[in-house]
Amino acid sequence: MRPALLQQLKQIVGPEDVLTSDRDLMAYEYDATVEKFLPEAVVFASSTQEVAAVLRLTYQNKVPVVPRGAGTNLSGGTLPVKGGIVLELSRMTRVLTIDTANQRAVVEPGVINLDLQNLLAPLGFTYAPDPASQKVSTMGGNVGEDSGGPHCLKYGVTSNHIVGLEVVLPNGEVIHTGGAVEDSPGYDLTGLLVGSEGTLGVVTKITVRIIRLPETIKTLLGVYDRLEDVGQTVSDIIAAGIIPATLELLDRPVINAVEDSVQAGYPRDAAAVLLIEVDGVGDGLERQADLIVELCQKNKVREVRVAKSAAERDALWAGRRGAFGAVARVRPSYLVQDGTVPRTELAAILRKVLEISAAHNVTVGNVAHAGDGNLHPLFMYDPKDKDEARRVHEAGAEILKACVDVQGTLSGEHGIGLEKQKMMPWRFGPTEMDVMAKVKQVWDPADLLNPGKILPPEYQTAKAG
Amino acid sequence: MLSADAVGRLAGQLAGAAEVQVPDEQATAAWAVRGRRPSLICVPAAPEAVAAALALCDQTGAAVLPWGGGSQQRLGEPPSAYDVALVVRGLDQLVEFEPANLTATVQAGVRLADLQAALGAKGQWLPYDPPVSPAATIGGLLATNPSGPYRLKVGGLRDLLIGTVVATPFGSLAKAGGRVVKNVTGYDLNKLYVGSLGTLGVVVEATFKTSPRPETEGSWYAVFASAAQAGAAVGELLRTSLTPSGLEVLNDRVAAAADLPVPAGRWALLGRASGFRPAVDRHLAEFAKAARRAGAAGAEQLDESAAGRVWSAYAGFACQKRWQDDTLTCRFALPPDSVGRLADLAASHGGEAAVWAQASGAAFWTAALAPGEAGRAVAQLRAAARAAAGALVVENYPADVSDLNVWGPPGGPSELMRAVKREYDPRGILNPGRFVDGI
Ligand SMILES: Cc1cc2nc3c(=O)[nH]c(=O)nc-3n(C[C@H](O)[C@H](O)[C@H](O)COP(=O)(O)OP(=O)(O)OC[C@H]3O[C@@H](n4cnc5c(N)ncnc54)[C@H](O)[C@@H]3O)c2cc1C
Numbered sequence A: 001m002r003p004a005l006l007q008q009l010k011q012i013v014g015p016e017d018v019l020t021s022d023r024d025l026m027a028y029e030y031d032a033t034v035e036k037f038l039p040e041a042v043v044f045a046s047s048t049q050e051v052a053a054v055l056r057l058t059y060q061n062k063v064p065v066v067p068r069g070a071g072t073n074l075s076g077g078t079l080p081v082k083g084g085i086v087l088e089l090s091r092m093t094r095v096l097t098i099d100t101a102n103q104r105a106v107v108e109p110g111v112i113n114l115d116l117q118n119l120l121a122p123l124g125f126t127y128a129p130d131p132a133s134q135k136v137s138t139m140g141g142n143v144g145e146d147s148g149g150p151h152c153l154k155y156g157v158t159s160n161h162i163v164g165l166e167v168v169l170p171n172g173e174v175i176h177t178g179g180a181v182e183d184s185p186g187y188d189l190t191g192l193l194v195g196s197e198g199t200l201g202v203v204t205k206i207t208v209r210i211i212r213l214p215e216t217i218k219t220l221l222g223v224y225d226r227l228e229d230v231g232q233t234v235s236d237i238i239a240a241g242i243i244p245a246t247l248e249l250l251d252r253p254v255i256n257a258v259e260d261s262v263q264a265g266y267p268r269d270a271a272a273v274l275l276i277e278v279d280g281v282g283d284g285l286e287r288q289a290d291l292i293v294e295l296c297q298k299n300k301v302r303e304v305r306v307a308k309s310a311a312e313r314d315a316l317w318a319g320r321r322g323a324f325g326a327v328a329r330v331r332p333s334y335l336v337q338d339g340t341v342p343r344t345e346l347a348a349i350l351r352k353v354l355e356i357s358a359a360h361n362v363t364v365g366n367v368a369h370a371g372d373g374n375l376h377p378l379f380m381y382d383p384k385d386k387d388e389a390r391r392v393h394e395a396g397a398e399i400l401k402a403c404v405d406v407q408g409t410l411s412g413e414h415g416i417g418l419e420k421q422k423m424m425p426w427r428f429g430p431t432e433m434d435v436m437a438k439v440k441q442v443w444d445p446a447d448l449l450n451p452g453k454i455l456p457p458e459y460q461t462a463k464a465g
Numbered sequence B: 001m002l003s004a005d006a007v008g009r010l011a012g013q014l015a016g017a018a019e020v021q022v023p024d025e026q027a028t029a030a031w032a033v034r035g036r037r038p039s040l041i042c043v044p045a046a047p048e049a050v051a052a053a054l055a056l057c058d059q060t061g062a063a064v065l066p067w068g069g070g071s072q073q074r075l076g077e078p079p080s081a082y083d084v085a086l087v088v089r090g091l092d093q094l095v096e097f098e099p100a101n102l103t104a105t106v107q108a109g110v111r112l113a114d115l116q117a118a119l120g121a122k123g124q125w126l127p128y129d130p131p132v133s134p135a136a137t138i139g140g141l142l143a144t145n146p147s148g149p150y151r152l153k154v155g156g157l158r159d160l161l162i163g164t165v166v167a168t169p170f171g172s173l174a175k176a177g178g179r180v181v182k183n184v185t186g187y188d189l190n191k192l193y194v195g196s197l198g199t200l201g202v203v204v205e206a207t208f209k210t211s212p213r214p215e216t217e218g219s220w221y222a223v224f225a226s227a228a229q230a231g232a233a234v235g236e237l238l239r240t241s242l243t244p245s246g247l248e249v250l251n252d253r254v255a256a257a258a259d260l261p262v263p264a265g266r267w268a269l270l271g272r273a274s275g276f277r278p279a280v281d282r283h284l285a286e287f288a289k290a291a292r293r294a295g296a297a298g299a300e301q302l303d304e305s306a307a308g309r310v311w312s313a314y315a316g317f318a319c320q321k322r323w324q325d326d327t328l329t330c331r332f333a334l335p336p337d338s339v340g341r342l343a344d345l346a347a348s349h350g351g352e353a354a355v356w357a358q359a360s361g362a363a364f365w366t367a368a369l370a371p372g373e374a375g376r377a378v379a380q381l382r383a384a385a386r387a388a389a390g391a392l393v394v395e396n397y398p399a400d401v402s403d404l405n406v407w408g409p410p411g412g413p414s415e416l417m418r419a420v421k422r423e424y425d426p427r428g429i430l431n432p433g434r435f436v437d438g439i
Helices: A003-013 A022-026 A048-060 A113-123 A139-145 A189-193 A227-239 A252-261 A285-298 A310-321 A323-330 A343-359 A386-405 A421-427 A430-443 B004-014 B025-031 B047-060 B112-120 B138-144 B189-193 B227-238 B252-257 B277-293 B304-323 B336-347 B371-387 B414-424
Strands: A041-044 A065-068 A085-088 A095-099 A104-107 A162-168 A174-178 A202-209 A216-224 A246-251 A272-280 A303-306 A333-336 A363-369 A374-381 B019-021 B040-043 B064-067 B084-087 B094-098 B103-107 B161-167 B173-177 B202-209 B216-224 B246-251 B267-275 B300-302 B328-333 B351-358 B362-368 B391-396
Touching: A003 A041, A003 A048, A022 A041, A048 A065, A048 A085, A048 A162, A048 A202, A065 A139, A065 A202, A095 A113, A104 A113, A113 A139, A139 A202, A162 A189, A174 A189, A189 B189, A216 A227, A216 A285, A216 A310, A227 A246, A227 A272, A227 A285, A227 A343, A246 A252, A246 A310, A246 A343, A252 A272, A252 A323, A252 A363, A272 A285, A272 A310, A285 A303, A310 A323, A323 A333, A323 A363, A323 A374, A333 A386, A343 A363, A343 A374, A343 A386, A374 A386, A386 A421, A430 B173, A430 B189, A430 B414, B004 B040, B004 B047, B047 B084, B047 B161, B047 B173, B047 B202, B094 B112, B103 B112, B112 B138, B138 B202, B161 B189, B173 B189, B216 B227, B216 B277, B216 B304, B227 B246, B227 B267, B227 B277, B227 B336, B246 B252, B246 B336, B252 B267, B252 B304, B252 B351, B267 B277, B267 B304, B300 B304, B304 B328, B304 B351, B304 B362, B304 B391, B328 B336, B328 B371, B336 B351, B336 B362, B336 B371, B371 B391
Parallel strands: A041 A085, A065 A085, B040 B084, B064 B084
Antiparallel strands: A095 A104, A104 A202, A162 A174, A162 A202, A216 A272, A216 A303, A246 A272, A246 A363, A333 A374, A363 A374, B019 B040, B094 B103, B103 B202, B161 B173, B161 B202, B216 B267, B216 B300, B246 B267, B246 B351, B328 B362, B328 B391, B351 B362
């Protein structure tokens, strides 16, 4: 990067907030995926004005910019594949307003998801989307990926909770979309921006919907001997008119990894456990829980545990919360895949995951948001073993193909990023790809913002001008 | 407008793809929008035919108005041109309904009422209850995006829609989303189509999340001296952990139409809860408490048959009043805590004002006004809505009223919205001039 340009960046954000040494940059050459690309500089912005000034400059100089929150995305979303700068937003951490009467809060993009929840809890409110990475992931990143979480079955994903945005366009112009109210006139640009993976604009303020915390929560754990019975239980619960807050599945390999590390008390010989939570007003919740127990029993559950206290609830959750960490201890590393199938296909696809992985001779376990049909096969492997790494990626791709084959999709919540763009044609034809390329064309005609993401390379090239 | 020659040629071409009618003067009246009439009526029977027809219109430069049930065609500015009514009612198939998956895929010409009946046969429904005509189709609803009381509990149409197939002016059929409830595979184009008034493409198929029908429902109403008081009761309820499936504030005229005994000058708060019996009972008890705290004498529970009557009379009135000839209808989009105050303000404008509002922030005002007064009243109310961080859209207005900006300032930069429109409909053939800022 030209020294003059670096100098100008330093003038905007302050000299200490531009990193250029190799040692510093190396911390930004990866995210939670495995590939590596070195940025030319890392720039920390602390206000909308700074973001706008940086983007005006990069626009004039045709420098690519990759917005970044905590860098926990799992699809290569923050990798600077075409060089340029990484624009760090993790210092924009102000919660600007909390308006409980209108169920809204306005936050900056660097606010950590869990920090917002913790701030709202004493007021009796919460921000519902709860990615498992919520202790570290930022609201800007959640918006970028349209993140989900265990509670999305009942409460919906990030896009259902974002009503307005302040965004800096690639040329440095600051715009506002949506607002505090539902249905402002015009196109729903807010909805389009959520999940756009930092390719359309840099989000600098987020207006979110906040909701009342449920009055009562009931947590149950079903222990099963057959995956099919879990699938049928999920269908039966829903058919009975109950939409639980969560329906989380862990299969035997994950159960064993969990027991090796956090000892959640899950039976090691079970085919799977299903973590079920219902919430809402207290009246009648007991009856819902009883009904769920009946439905589990109808489907040959081995055992149902019902949490009788907050401590017991935490114990049941400990295994789910610790699942990724536990899996990480089995082998030097792990890779999490993300696909979605219609709920009714869940048991079959989980079986398929095991078959495909066996065929590729790789170790796998499954965590799934069962109620949403969203599966997360976890491959446990050694990245230094190039052949094993290759087999893991091949198995992952084959699983996603299997998802698409049953009317499922390539990603339920982690995004396309770099990792899955070559698979996009499995799901969408040239027509759809053209329609999506038009979106990019409208917002970022110069192709400077997080270039090289989402669309396959042949659809990425911006039109002249 | 196309020349007679061009119309003739286009009719010949379209006939290869769809049924085409060249209507006489009288027949066009049924397809008139704000005094404008089409030269051709095109009725495709399949999604591919819709795409083919659009491509032909695009090549000719013919202005197209997509037409579902025709029940909400008054929404928007008058079309700046109108050659072809593209009627999608022929797309009337329930494509797939998988109860265990809680999703349903339907063609755009299916009427909401028919979809609900099909889902109801399996104990489910689309949790969406806008007060609309029985003629309203899925395509038309996606384009106009009205909402009903249930929005308070489960969100709006944008939150229920998970997949679309859209016919484009380029002649293609483009999918977005899919049949799974969680999906981040590329840009979320579904959001762009909801409420876009058919200006970007013609939705031919849509997939929704469905829900189990609630085990039971309970309804109740209370009478207040003002909308602000009713709004205070709403505020109390929204601060609790309750999850009502409707909290509607009605002025005396609307309450009377809904068969609620509300004295002149007073307001009703009509509430509903849906779910399992004990939870519904709990809601009813808390409703009464909140109503008393906000100044009502008490709350009256409606028995099942009365509740059915009241809700359907209310929806019927709201729908009929909203789109009636010679009526000025405005929709406010408001933060919940200003709904009561703005409803009081609206009720004081114009004669025979009917005002009804939803706790999630939509409020409606209809009134009889002399043609000269409409513009001023709208300007005043819009200013009040905007001062409360909200917006106001004129949904319907009498034929003798002109010079209204029906949309007001859009919720985002117009240049970007226009750029979106240019990419998706470069020749501007879809509903030209009817949407925000001349789109
Ligand atoms: C252990 C673990 C568990 C996880 N669990 C879940 C889970 O349960 N559910 C789930 O959905 N995901 C999960 N993830 C993935 C990841 O945490 C989410 O995608 C998260 O939202 C990313 O947030 P971040 O702050 O790390 O964003 P980053 O990774 O920094 O960025 C994510 C994307 O958003 C863009 N972006 C970031 N900030 C902005 C901004 N201000 N403006 C515009 N674009 C921006 C980036 O360019 C990038 O494309 C998990 C990850 C890990 C490592």
